[in-house]
Amino acid sequence: MTQEMTSRLVIDYRNATDHAVGADNGVSAAELDAIQSYVSEQHARINAEHASQVQRWQDLPDNIALADEIAAFAAEAREQYDDFILIGIGGSSLGAIATIMALCHPYRNLLPKGQRVGPRFFVLDNPDPEKVKATLETVDLSKTLVNVVSKSGQTAETAANFLVVREALVNAVGEAQAAKQIIATTDPESGILRQMATEQGFRTFPVPPGVDGRQTVLSAVGLIPAALAGVDIHALLAGARAMRERASTDNVRQNPAYLLAALSVLSDTNHGKSMLVTMPYADALFGISDWFRQLWAESLGKKLSTDGKEVFAGQTPIKALGAIDQHSQVQLYTEGPNDKLIQLVAVEEYRDTVAIPEPPHADLEYLKGGELGQLLSRERLATAWALTQAARPNLTITIPTIDAGIVGEFFYMMQLQTVMAGALYHVNPFGQPGVEAGKNATYALMGRGGYEDLKAELLETPTDADAYICS
Amino acid sequence: MTQEMTSRLVIDYRNATDHAVGADNGVSAAELDAIQSYVSEQHARINAEHASQVQRWQDLPDNIALADEIAAFAAEAREQYDDFILIGIGGSSLGAIATIMALCHPYRNLLPKGQRVGPRFFVLDNPDPEKVKATLETVDLSKTLVNVVSKSGQTAETAANFLVVREALVNAVGEAQAAKQIIATTDPESGILRQMATEQGFRTFPVPPGVDGRQTVLSAVGLIPAALAGVDIHALLAGARAMRERASTDNVRQNPAYLLAALSVLSDTNHGKSMLVTMPYADALFGISDWFRQLWAESLGKKLSTDGKEVFAGQTPIKALGAIDQHSQVQLYTEGPNDKLIQLVAVEEYRDTVAIPEPPHADLEYLKGGELGQLLSRERLATAWALTQAARPNLTITIPTIDAGIVGEFFYMMQLQTVMAGALYHVNPFGQPGVEAGKNATYALMGRGGYEDLKAELLETPTDADAYICS
Numbered sequence: 056m057t058q059e060m061t062s063r064l065v066i067d068y069r070n071a072t073d074h075a076v077g078a079d080n081g082v083s084a085a086e087l088d089a090i091q092s093y094v095s096e097q098h099a100r101i102n103a104e105h106a107s108q109v110q111r112w113q114d115l116p117d118n119i120a121l122a123d124e125i126a127a128f129a130a131e132a133r134e135q136y137d138d139f140i141l142i143g144i145g146g147s148s149l150g151a152i153a154t155i156m157a158l159c160h161p162y163r164n165l166l167p168k169g170q171r172v173g174p175r176f177f178v179l180d181n182p183d184p185e186k187v188k189a190t191l192e193t194v195d196l197s198k199t200l201v202n203v204v205s206k207s208g209q210t211a212e213t214a215a216n217f218l219v220v221r222e223a224l225v226n227a228v229g230e231a232q233a234a235k236q237i238i239a240t241t242d243p244e245s246g247i248l249r250q251m252a253t254e255q256g257f258r259t260f261p262v263p264p265g266v267d268g269r270q271t272v273l274s275a276v277g278l279i280p281a282a283l284a285g286v287d288i289h290a291l292l293a294g295a296r297a298m299r300e301r302a303s304t305d306n307v308r309q310n311p312a313y314l315l316a317a318l319s320v321l322s323d324t325n326h327g328k329s330m331l332v333t334m335p336y337a338d339a340l341f342g343i344s345d346w347f348r349q350l351w352a353e354s355l356g357k358k359l360s361t362d363g364k365e366v367f368a369g370q371t372p373i374k375a376l377g378a379i380d381q382h383s384q385v386q387l388y389t390e391g392p393n394d395k396l397i398q399l400v401a402v403e404e405y406r407d408t409v410a411i412p413e414p415p416h417a418d419l420e421y422l423k424g425g426e427l428g429q430l431l432s433r434e435r436l437a438t439a440w441a442l443t444q445a446a447r448p449n450l451t452i453t454i455p456t457i458d459a460g461i462v463g464e465f466f467y468m469m470q471l472q473t474v475m476a477g478a479l480y481h482v483n484p485f486g487q488p489g490v491e492a493g494k495n496a497t498y499a500l501m502g503r504g505g506y507e508d509l510k511a512e513l514l515e516t517p518t519d520a521d522a523y524i525c526s
Numbered sequence: 527m528t529q530e531m532t533s534r535l536v537i538d539y540r541n542a543t544d545h546a547v548g549a550d551n552g553v554s555a556a557e558l559d560a561i562q563s564y565v566s567e568q569h570a571r572i573n574a575e576h577a578s579q580v581q582r583w584q585d586l587p588d589n590i591a592l593a594d595e596i597a598a599f600a601a602e603a604r605e606q607y608d609d610f611i612l613i614g615i616g617g618s619s620l621g622a623i624a625t626i627m628a629l630c631h632p633y634r635n636l637l638p639k640g641q642r643v644g645p646r647f648f649v650l651d652n653p654d655p656e657k658v659k660a661t662l663e664t665v666d667l668s669k670t671l672v673n674v675v676s677k678s679g680q681t682a683e684t685a686a687n688f689l690v691v692r693e694a695l696v697n698a699v700g701e702a703q704a705a706k707q708i709i710a711t712t713d714p715e716s717g718i719l720r721q722m723a724t725e726q727g728f729r730t731f732p733v734p735p736g737v738d739g740r741q742t743v744l745s746a747v748g749l750i751p752a753a754l755a756g757v758d759i760h761a762l763l764a765g766a767r768a769m770r771e772r773a774s775t776d777n778v779r780q781n782p783a784y785l786l787a788a789l790s791v792l793s794d795t796n797h798g799k800s801m802l803v804t805m806p807y808a809d810a811l812f813g814i815s816d817w818f819r820q821l822w823a824e825s826l827g828k829k830l831s832t833d834g835k836e837v838f839a840g841q842t843p844i845k846a847l848g849a850i851d852q853h854s855q856v857q858l859y860t861e862g863p864n865d866k867l868i869q870l871v872a873v874e875e876y877r878d879t880v881a882i883p884e885p886p887h888a889d890l891e892y893l894k895g896g897e898l899g900q901l902l903s904r905e906r907l908a909t910a911w912a913l914t915q916a917a918r919p920n921l922t923i924t925i926p927t928i929d930a931g932i933v934g935e936f937f938y939m940m941q942l943q944t945v946m947a948g949a950l951y952h953v954n955p956f957g958q959p960g961v962e963a964g965k966n967a968t969y970a971l972m973g974r975g976g977y978e979d980l981k982a983e984l985l986e987t988p989t990d991a992d993a994y995i996c997s
Contacts (some may be wrong), residue, residue, distance in 0.1 A: 066995070067996075069991060069993075074988075074994075075988075144849075144853045145850070149854070161661075181902070182849065182902050183808060183876070183898070184902070185928075187878075187898055188880055189631060189633055190633070193633045212849055212901070214885070214890050214893060216898075218883045218885060219880055219883065219898065222883040247890065251887065329800065337654060338652055348854060348855070349854035352858035353853075353855075353857045356857045367861060368862065369858050369861075378683055379651050379652050382616025383616055383824060386823060386827045387823035387826070387827025387840050389963070390829040391826070391828070392839070392840065407656045409655040409659055411686050411690060412692075416721065418679075419689075421974035427690065428654075430653050430682065433971040433972055434682070434964075436984070437964045437965075437967030437984075440963075440984055441961075489856070489916075492915060492916070493909050496907070496908030496912055500908055501892045501893065517540065517545075519540070520540060523538060524537070525782050525785050
């Protein structure tokens with residue numbers, strides 16, 4: 056049975072327009088009008104690609120059978136395990152972190168077993184020896200489920216961390232039992248992680264073919280950790296479908312994904328806003344900023360040739376958090392260079408209400424009868440107003456509350472927003488060709504066969520090296 | 527007895543110069559030479575100000591008596607309390623978070639009492655009702671020490687959170703006992719938090735006069751939480767003094783703080799690098815990036831008048847983490863707009879060593895005999911090389927290992943770097959005039975007396991508001 060929802064997210068973009076921040080800094084109605092036909096054309100192109108099996112990330116919210124399978128697996132695993140280690144980096148971990156941060160208790164790892172839904176959650180993304188060692192010393196390996204996530208199994212950081220964790224697990228519980236405590240999320244058909252899973256007997260879940268790592272949050276990659284932590288993954292998918300339905304129009308003012316793409320890219324290309332700040336007013340939504348930061352940067356930060364000239368596209372995404380960054384970044388946002396578009400995220404009703412007690416001093420009288428969520432919301436309104444007064448463009452995405460459906464809406468909207476932004480920048484939002492050089496250099500430095508020449512080049516010390524050392 | 531140290535931090539800046547990334551993108555020797563006399567002049571000005579009781583943040587590392595007092599207090603409190611709540615925002619919490627993240631066990635809150643040094647550590651910075659409620663439900667209030675940090679006591683977020691926590695504490699343990707479990711770090715003489723502390727009998731520690739909130743990490747503000755978590759605060763101060771000694775030269779190439787200030791500001795003003803990315807290759811150092819992000823943004827993001835024209839200064843600081851952001855931001859850093867200076871932080875020896883086990887597949891053979899820290903270091907070298915190949919300026923700050931002395935060096939160096947950067951931008955790095963408008967707007971929306979006109983202005987809805995809503 057498929058649950059259906061209606062999209063509930065609202066965007067107020069007046070402060071990002073010339074009406075609020077002037078023609079230099081704000082996007083005008085004429086600018087939006089001017090790109091409508093191009094947006095429509097690109098909308099048709101994206102739909103045509105989808106029909107021919109490209110843009111397959113759009114179909115992930117429909118995989119109810121997979122969600123059922125994962126929910127059933129997770130229901131058992133939640134009882135069986137005290138600890139859960141996710142091994143994956145970039146797109147293989149950011150979505151899970153965002154979901155769990157948004158939808159689970161902020162201190163869930165501290166809650167005792169009875170009060171906590173599912174096992175404690177640990178992520179080994181970085182091959183940082185200090186963090187890896189601490190993680191292995193903290194978990195109870197005999198009751199730990201390990202989920203290694205890599206499409207190919209070739210990602211150096213993930214492979215290294217997995218080899219370390221697998222050995223520790225084998226040492227703790229023996230080879231046969233270790234294999235039962237490992238699940239691999241990987242390519243359904245090929246790759247070395249697939250091969251290892253077959254040889255060693257790990258249960259597997261698929262990384263969907265035809266999507267980039269940063270588009271996997273609504274696949275098994277993101278759903279398994281979420282389900283283990285007790286998230287209603289069916290509602291997550293239903294929220295994504297609700298947004299997909301709503302974002303099926305080509306009207307740039309009515310389609311929230313296209314509207315945000317247009318405002319962001321026009322702010323960058325026509326108004327010099329080279330940075331896009333995402334600033335939710337809720338600790339729980341900070342992970343979504345971080346997930347979006349990867350999506351936006353890796354999809355749009357691309358080199359392209361225009362009339363034989365190299366052009367470097369891409370707005371730099373910045374994660375911020377309200378109200379905390381009012382005490383850190385807002386001075387810069389208000390009086391520094393006018394080079395940012397700031398998207399605030401407002402929560403109409405927080406999941407908890409905390410009344411502010413009677414203040415003991417006249418100077419704090421204004422807090423009397425107040426409530427923390429109300430204070431936080433007013434801080435946001437005040438910041439939006441102050442930014443606007445300083446002609447700094449900003450917009451506000453309002454959600455009724457934080458729940459699985461809304462998180463699903465964000466995930467779908469921001470992915471479509473990024474695809475349309477790619478079209479507006481004239482770059483291919485898929486792939487990440489710019490990281491190959493660094494990957495190859497790592498292989499060379501690690502002594503991988505076939506990279507000997509590069510290694511020699513890398514180890515060459517410039518003759519003037521000493522002149523640039525301050526020690 | 528005063529412990530003394532020698533500075534151990536090394537800067538390699540060749541990749542930030544024209545020799546490595548070309549004249550468009552790199553700072554030249556001539557540019558550094560050209561500012562030497564101005565740097566010397568500003569060095570003399572800073573020293574003169576220090577002699578006349580300005581720049582007093584420079585003296586904080588000398589306050590051994592305060593460190594002794596805090597260490598003694600913390601030694602007792604570590605035995606007495608199971609939980610510790612720090613209530614403070616911005617400069618009142620970022621330094622403590624950075625120190626504890628760098629120098630304590632990454633999962634210290636999960637360790638049982640015997641294995642953990644000191645109480646569990648909670649921060650209430652944001653007045654987020656969800657986080658505040660979860661914190662109060664998680665701690666054992668009868669064994670919780672609360673440290674409220676605010677120079678004036680007027681900071682709305684801190685005041686509101688403190689009123690909530692104080693009431694919960696009074697309800698749990700009674701008024702008299704609650705007063706014993708609260709310590710206030712505040713202005714030594716005036717302000718409403720000072721007044722409340724006197725009336726209610728809280729123990730107090732001083733926020734040093736004449737320094738901004740973002741310069742308090744080496745005062746009681748930062749030292750109390752650090753000492754409670756078991757950090758050797760005397761070593762932290764000794765590291766700061768070692769850097770102060772080393773950074774007492776006016777030579778822009780020999781003074782690490784001036785060198786970093788010069789490279790950053792010249793990269794911005796002469797080469798269009800409007801963003802400064804700080805990317806340590808160690809999870810433990812991420813908090814220092816975040817602390818620096820506030821310092822750099824709030825100090826330098828300033829409006830100034832030059833020849834009657836408004837100029838907006840300040841490079842946008844960005845926190846990143848290696849190797850994780852290789853899978854998130856490096857695509858953008860390499861192929862996106864060439865608008866960033868990237869400062870990498872290298873760790874020569876991590877505090878732990880984790881060998882990578884024998885790989886089961888030929889494609890992973892290159893990991894054989896490897897170690898995680900070695901992999902992470904090679905990832906960094908590879909990234910620096912790839913950035914340089916793409917003409918993206920970068921520099922590397924290398925530290926021998928992560929310890930209290932090195933963290934003290936970072937704190938001191940980055941503060942002096944920021945002061946000199948202010949001079950190079952011709953802005954006053956102290957104060958934060960740009961946040962006043964937002965603060966006043968919050969007061970107005972909360973109904974504080976005296977802000978009625980502003981409130982009316984804020985609540986006015988533009989007649990065209992509906993035209994900019996996408997719902």
